[in-house]
Amino acid sequence: MSSRSESTSRLSTYRVAGVIILLAAALVALVLALLVGGGAKPPLLQDPGPFVLWGTPVAKLVMNISGAVMLGSLVLALFGLRAGERSFDAALNIASVGAAVFTVSAGLAGFLAFMAAFNPKLSIEREFGTQLGRFLLELPLGQSWLITTIFGAIITVLAFAWRSWTPTLITALLAAASFLPLATQGHAGDLAGHNMAVNSILLHTIGAAVWLGGLLLLVLLRGRGDVDPARLVARYSSLAIAAFAVVAFSGITRSIVAVGSWDALWTTPYGWIVLAKVVLLSGMGLLGAWYRARLIPKLSGQRAAGWFWLLVLCEVALMGLASGAAAALARTPPPTGEVAAFAQTPAQILTGATLPPELTLERWFTAWDFDVLWLVAAGFGLFFYLAGVRRLRLRGDRWPIHRTVFWVLGMLMLVWVTSGPLNAYQEYLFSIHMMGHMMLSMAIPLLMVSGAPITLALRAIHKRDDGTRGGREWIMWAVHSPFARVVTHPFVAAAIFILSLWAFYFTDLVRWSMFEHLGHEWMVIHFLISGYLFVMSLIGADPVPYRLPYPGRLITLIAVMAMHAFFGIAIMMQEGLMVADWFGAMGRDWGASPMEDQYIGGGIAWSIGEIPTLILAITVAIQWSRSDTKLQRQTDRHADRTGDAELEEYNAKLAALAERDQRRERDGR
Incomplete structure (x- = not known):
């Protein structure tokens, strides 16, 4: 009994450690990247204050991670778990919690975006509420945040209420769609290559969410009796390979649009953060390829399993660093910007x-x-x-x-x-x-x-x-x-x-x-x-x-x-x-x-x-x-096999009918 309780305690510690490592690494990377890139510097015209300047990227970081938990858990449940079992329900519960945090953090980030854009005096007066309402209902930026928050609230309820295959698939599609408004925000709306930037950010966000969210779900489901770890890890690994390809390709195209030139990649803060993300992505790719080839086939062994789950925590840490850098990158001015309004052609x-x-x-x-x-x-x-x-x-x-x-x-x-x-x-x-x-x-x-x-x-x-x-x-x-x-x-x-x-x-x-x-x-x-x-x-x-x-x-x-x-x-x-x-x-x-x-x-x-x-x-x-x-060939082959028995039977039937008619004619005479 004592051994069983110690094992349960170790598993609980492992799960908590995975979450803490992810959040800590993400926050460290966020702060460092903001300091290097200048993403937390106050604007020249109006300073909304340190709470808004630092609170906005932190809220976006929490939103990105919780959104990954939301989508990644749903996708891995659909392709790796069995509906009706406790592990499937646990995955949906985790997705629902992720969606709830996503909703709250999106709402907070939208509110901070309003504070940064209008810099109003915080109050409960009617004028403040009117300004906030106009921001959310009339301006594209506010509408995007409002739609994202509504998506999150809907997914929270659906992931908690629905427990079968088809409804879960619908919920996963809604979760993926919830990233679309976010893709139009930030620098994607300012760059000349707007369409490429939007598509790149959308693919990058969805790919990273499936990758990170699925990995964290593996950590949280470790040790459950109704889960075959070898099979689940192998299936997640297939999803992770596809997600890695999407993240890498979309990240490259996004960087091409934002950085603009090879020199800017090495001489600007934006380029430095991009290079850091490239190093982290390469490290995660090599780590994943190594333990896919060496450890996953041996996961049934205790020694290989121990090393594997330790490396999973390392990958979680790298994921956290990459997530923090990505959140800071969204606040860092890119080397390329929008064309000056007075120089624009029709x-x-x-x-x-x-x-x-x-x-x-x-x-x-x-x-x-x-x-x-x-x-x-x-x-x-x-x-x-x-x-x-x-x-x-x-x-x-x-x-x-x-x-x-x-x-x-x-x-x-x-x-x-x-x-x-x-x-x-x-x-x-x-x-x-x-x-x-x-x-x-x-x-x-x-x-x-x-x-x-x-x-x-x-x-x-x-x-x-x-x-x-x-x-x-x-x-x-x-x-x-x-x-x-x-x-x-x-x-x-x-x-x-x-x-x-x-x-x-x-x-x-x-x-x-x-x-x-x-x-x-x-x-x-x-x-x-x-x-x-x-x-x-x-x-x-x-x-x-x-x-x-x-x-x-x-x-x-x-x-x-x-x-x-x-x-x-x-x-x-x-x-x-x-x-x-x-x-x-x-x-x-x-x-x-x-x-x-x-x-x-x-x-x-x-x-x-x-x-x-x-x-x-x-x-x-x-x-x-x-x-x-x-059809004619089939008929001919059938006739060859049966000696045209059907035709002979048909002819015999016609002959019998003809003989009967002749007999009736003779009797009538």
């Missing part, structure tokens, strides 16, 4: 970037405007697909080479559309915007569906037998969910595909996509998914709940082609300029006029946009022909 006011040169033939091959979000998505898409093909080959199974080629081409085209000349000019030319839209909704889905990624995943990913859910189990859940049955129905998919065109371009949604970065990314996601669902319902090899017969598919496709053509003609016949305060106010002095360019865009939707649809129709016809040929 294009800079609208897009945050200078007007590019005219789109010539050469620029079609040299113009790039990288979208980090889709670079990461395409990179993971390529890696996991090729890894799946490799696993099948090592197992002795075959995978059609043409499907691999289609998928690779689809991912490369996705990168070209979202980061190449189409993305570089889509904000300035309506015709280029429309061409990118057609590629996203028609050409890229055609290639992706032809790659049959779901079928590959179901064949390549190992099936779990312990009641937890891995990638294969979540894909099976998604394919057979009631929502999937609805949206993959051919008529529903066709309706979503075609109605989205009209709803997007003939409402304020198109304006939202131009003026707001979130709107643009939503547009890319929506049209890529709607196109994928439509193409999959017609020619996909992946499993779907219902698929129309081939005549029905062709009729559906013809109807969609007609509506698509009408859409293009409707754009061409517009007498006024769509989003005139954007495309008409860009100050562009080259190329076609905005109205002429809009007419060209309608022509692209009508003509060039129909090319993938025509390819789709030809593919459906070919599949129909092959299906008939396959």
